[in-house]
Amino acid sequence: MKLTVVGGGSTYTPELIDGFARLRDTLPVRELVLVDPAADRLDLVGGLARRIFARQGHDGRIVTTSDLDAAVDGADAVLLQLRVGGQAARQQDETWPLECGCVGQETTGAGGLAKALRTVPVVLDIAERVRRANPDAWIIDFTNPVGIVTRALLRAGHRAVGLCNVAIGLQRKFAGLLGVAPADVHLDHVGLNHLTWETAVRLGGPEGADVLPRLLAEHGDAVAADLRLPRPLLDRLGAVPSYYLRYYYAHDEVVGELRTKPSRAAEVAEMERQLLRMYGDPALDEKPALLAERGGAYYSEAAVDLAAALLGGAGSPYQVVNTFNRGTLPFLPDDAVIEVPAAVGGKGAAPLPVADVDPLYAGLMANVTAYEDLALDAALRGGRDRVFRALLAHPLVGQYGYAEQLTDLLVAHNREHLAWG
Incomplete structure (x- = not known):
């Protein structure tokens, strides 16, 4: 089996490599290709990747290259984890929206739109090259904003199939609080990428008993602290929102915080400098502890599980993924991309039935889905007016004066990445 990682020079990659090495019985990779235009980073990451495989006794071959067409040739699956514009673009996404009093974040709001505009054309070009190389290859998208990028690919x-680590992170967190094995925890996870709620926590399987009321009663303070949301809010919701919901539920509070501290992009950039120095140490043959602070926890396990299921291996038959709605949530279009548990196999991902969704969540999902549709239109066809429409539709913007100003800022900061800018 040949797998290719586009963006293989990312500091995330050793997390993925560690998963491939540990879970080789689930996903027997014979050749793993890391492709990235940044040769210096790729050399460091590739060297550590080979040492991790050797330490864990994995006899698979790791290849590094900047040649995308060679990298995807014959690949059974291609994982996308690229960042167009690098951390410098992320730094901009997280700062210029604050000038208008709007959240600066790399996956949602105005910053998320900027990332989508930069990313979608690049990803679609990569996908076409994958299709020419092997029409049967699967593309697993971990590139943010996952919902919009996956929708572009599917359309x-x-x-x-789109993948996010929020669900697996909450599954592991809840399992620890409840004192059970992660495999015994099944989430009723519903929403869009980075806009999700856990409406039930079931033990033993998708039809198991719901222990969410017990979880909130016994561990609500710990869960609320992780989400940085008030405990009474969780009690009133009777559900556990994704930590990304804080941008909506406490927007002004978050903006105030972001204006008074270094950006997450600045923190990550410094962390990446430290990680790359570590990766260059020929004695290092395991992922360093610092990598856990970089983000993407459990990404490798989720990616291995998904790839194995898609390729007919030992992956779990039910996984939380991003895929077409196809009537699962009747208040959204069939071609909306939703994030829900799905049956995953060689034919792809089929969403499992979802219980009726509380209007409190359904309304926000519908609003953000409309924004995503407009954002994808702007990413595919360009133009200032399309950017303005997407921003005006976003619930974190919503006012025409802000949308006008943010449109000007977005175009100014991203002109080199926009063919029409």
């Missing part, structure tokens, strides 16, 4: 007819 273009690619064999693609």
Whole structure:
């Protein structure tokens, strides 16, 4: 089996490599290709990747290259984890929206739109090259904003599934609080990427008993602290929102915080400098502890599980993924991309039935889905007016004066990445 990682020079990659090494019985990778245009980073990451495989006794071959076409040739699955514009672009996404009093974040709001505009054309070009190389290859998208990028891939007819680590992170967290094995915890996880709620926590399987009331009663303070949301809010919701919901539920509070501290992008950039120095140490043959602070926890396990299921291996038959709605949530279009538990196999991901969704959540989902549709239109066809429409539709913007100003700022900061800018 050949797998290719686009963006293989990312400091995330050793997390993925560690998962491939540990879970080789689930996903027997014979050749793993890391492709990235940044040769210096790729050399460091590739060297550590080979040492991790050697330490854990994995006899698979790791190849590094900057040649995308060679990298995807014959690949059974291609994982996308790229960042167009690098951390410098992320720094901008997280700062210029604050000038208008709007959240600066790399996956949602105005910053998330900027990332989508930069990313979608690049990803679609990569996907076409994958399709020419092997029409049967699966594309696993971990590139943010996952919902919009996955929607672009699926609408273009690619064999693609989107992946996020929020669900697996909450599953592991809840399992620890409840004192059970993670495999015994099944989430009723519903929403869009980075806009999700856990409406039930079931033990033993998708039809198991719901222990969410017990979880909130016994561990609500710990869960609320992790989310940085008030405990009474969780009690009133009777659900556990994704930590990304804080941008909506406490928007002004978050903006105030972001204006008074270094950006997450600045923190990550410094962390990456430290990690790359570590990766260059020929004695290092395991992922360093610092990597856990970089983000993407459990990404490797989720990616291995998904790839294995898609390729007919030992992956779990039910996984939380991003895929077409297809009537699962009747208040959204069929071609909306939703994030829900799905049956995953060689034919792709089929969403499992979802219980009726509280209007409190359904309304926000519908609003953000409309924004995503406009954002994808702007990413595919360009133009200032399309950017303005997407921003005006976003619930974190919503006022025409802000949308006008943010449109000007977005175009000014991203002109080099926009063919029409």
